[in-house]
Amino acid sequence: MECYQIEGGIPLRGAVQVSGAKNAVLPIMAAALLTPEPCVIRRVPDLSDVRLMCEILTSLGAQVRLAEGTLTIQAPNLEGHADYKLVRQMRGSFCVLGPLLARLGRAHVSLPGGCVIGSRPIDLHLKGLRALGASIAIERGYVCAEAPRLAGAELFLGGRAGTTVLGTANVMMAATLAKGVTLIESAACEPEVVDLAGFLVAMGAKISGVGSPFLTITGVNELHGAEYEVIPDRIEAATYAIAAAATNGEVAIQNARPDHLHAVVDKLREAGAEVERQGSALLVRRGPRLAPVDVTTQPYAGFPTDVQAQMMVLMTLAPGISIITERVFEARFTHAAELARLGADIVVEGPSAIVKGGLPLSGARVMASDLRASAALVLAGLVAEGPTLVRRIYHLDRGYVSMDEKLRRLGANVQRVPEPPEELELC
Ligand code: EPU
Numbered sequence: 001m002e003c004y005q006i007e008g009g010i011p012l013r014g015a016v017q018v019s020g021a022k023n024a025v026l027p028i029m030a031a032a033l034l035t036p037e038p039c040v041i042r043r044v045p046d047l048s049d050v051r052l053m054c055e056i057l058t059s060l061g062a063q064v065r066l067a068e069g070t071l072t073i074q075a076p077n078l079e080g081h082a083d084y085k086l087v088r089q090m091r092g093s094f095c096v097l098g099p100l101l102a103r104l105g106r107a108h109v110s111l112p113g114g115c116v117i118g119s120r121p122i123d124l125h126l127k128g129l130r131a132l133g134a135s136i137a138i139e140r141g142y143v144c145a146e147a148p149r150l151a152g153a154e155l156f157l158g159g160r161a162g163t164t165v166l167g168t169a170n171v172m173m174a175a176t177l178a179k180g181v182t183l184i185e186s187a188a189c190e191p192e193v194v195d196l197a198g199f200l201v202a203m204g205a206k207i208s209g210v211g212s213p214f215l216t217i218t219g220v221n222e223l224h225g226a227e228y229e230v231i232p233d234r235i236e237a238a239t240y241a242i243a244a245a246a247t248n249g250e251v252a253i254q255n256a257r258p259d260h261l262h263a264v265v266d267k268l269r270e271a272g273a274e275v276e277r278q279g280s281a282l283l284v285r286r287g288p289r290l291a292p293v294d295v296t297t298q299p300y301a302g303f304p305t306d307v308q309a310q311m312m313v314l315m316t317l318a319p320g321i322s323i324i325t326e327r328v329f330e331a332r333f334t335h336a337a338e339l340a341r342l343g344a345d346i347v348v349e350g351p352s353a354i355v356k357g358g359l360p361l362s363g364a365r366v367m368a369s370d371l372r373a374s375a376a377l378v379l380a381g382l383v384a385e386g387p388t389l390v391r392r393i394y395h396l397d398r399g400y401v402s403m404d405e406k407l408r409r410l411g412a413n414v415q416r417v418p419e420p421p422e423e424l425e426l427c
Pocket of ligand 1: 024119121
């Protein structure tokens with residue numbers, strides 16, 4: 001295993017290129033299973049999650065080739081069994097269920113299991129597919145779904161925490177090959193869902209209402225191959241924007257989609273950062289002083305849960321009290337205790353974290369627990385005085401393309417080094 005060794009205190013300066021969006025490319029890869037014809041996907045980020053998805057598609061019988069950011073997928077013959085060994089490693093892989101069911105009339109996909117940010121149920125995915133006529137049973141840890149031909153239906157995908165991103169993806173993909181019209185109410189509006197719909201339309205699907213909570217999908221008999229370019233990763237862009245403000249630097253975040261980042265930019269400005277939009281780039285620098293802000297995560301177009309941990313780091317630097325409320329996932333504060341190891345004062349009370357900002361951060365050994373928490377620890381390490389060691393960075397490699405290299409190009413002192421042996425944990 002490797003870790004990041006960071007020597008903090010250097011303001012980031014320069015330009016960073018945003019890679020393709022992880023959460024857009026994963027469902028798009030699954031959608032390629034809806035046709036026997038070849039699909040070509042461009043601007044594919046080089047991430048371990050993408051490589052795992054390639055492995056899953058291959059295990060289902062697809063031919064998959066990834067070279068220099070371009071992915072070619074062709075699935076003339078498919079198996080309907082997605083194995084636990086692969087699916088449990090990444091929840092995004094569960095979105096093969098809809099395409100397999102639509103294409104083969106049956107699917108046998110492992111339940112993904114919970115993860116460190118919450119229990120992450122799949123009831124809404126199943127509700128939506130049942131509404132399309134699938135009979136579904138859970139047997140020995142697998143979702144066993146059958147439907148000789150799915151049929152269009154009206155269905156509602158709202159749940160406890162609002163709608164569901166991958167649930168919308170699963171049902172939308174299945175509905176493209178259903179007989180008749182499907183109306184999804186309370187569909188997810190995230191740019192990644194819009195991107196998936198764009199790919200499906202390029203394959204010959206009929207979808208309207210994209211980007212709104214009301215999707216209408218008119219089923220077609222078959223889809224064809226397509227070429228498509230994935231959107232830039234708004235979460236990666238937001239992470240570098242916060243890093244610029246946190247380190248008191250000045251960074252041009254290039255090749256981004258500023259129109260996907262309104263909620264983040266709004267909070268950054270409220271927190272005292274200066275953010276300028278220059279075409280597809282965002283120029284971010286710290287203003288004269290940082291101010292505390294209250295942030296509540298919400299489905300798009302609200303403040304993204306995937307940026308909550310990184311924003312918490314910025315709030316540890318703003319003198320005063322910030323309240324960060326997590327409304328999407330019930331357990332997404334594991335980074336708070338690790339940030340405390342660097343000297344931050346954060347108290348978690350139910351769904352909120354109360355951050356008393358303005359204390360100096362000092363480097364320490366910290367442990368990454370999930371993807372975005374890891375990014376937050378790296379940002380904190382960039383600010384802290386002295387060396388920080390962020391362990392278990394395999395989480396970071398799931399969602400950030402060469403983060404160490406990108407940060408070094410901005411002047412940071414970050415090295416990827418072998419992880420030192422575990423020390424005895426004392427209690
Ligand atoms: N939910 C249900 N029932 C369901 C599905 C979801 O109650 O059937 C609940 C969840 O427990 C959660 C809320 O609905 O409280 C939202 O979950 P959602 O289904 O939207 O999350 P997801 O689709 O599993 C995707 C991203 C996450 C991102 C969320 C929210 C991918 C591969 N993952 O997950 O990304 O946080 O949407 O925007 O697209 C990340 O990249 O670090 C990450 C976790």
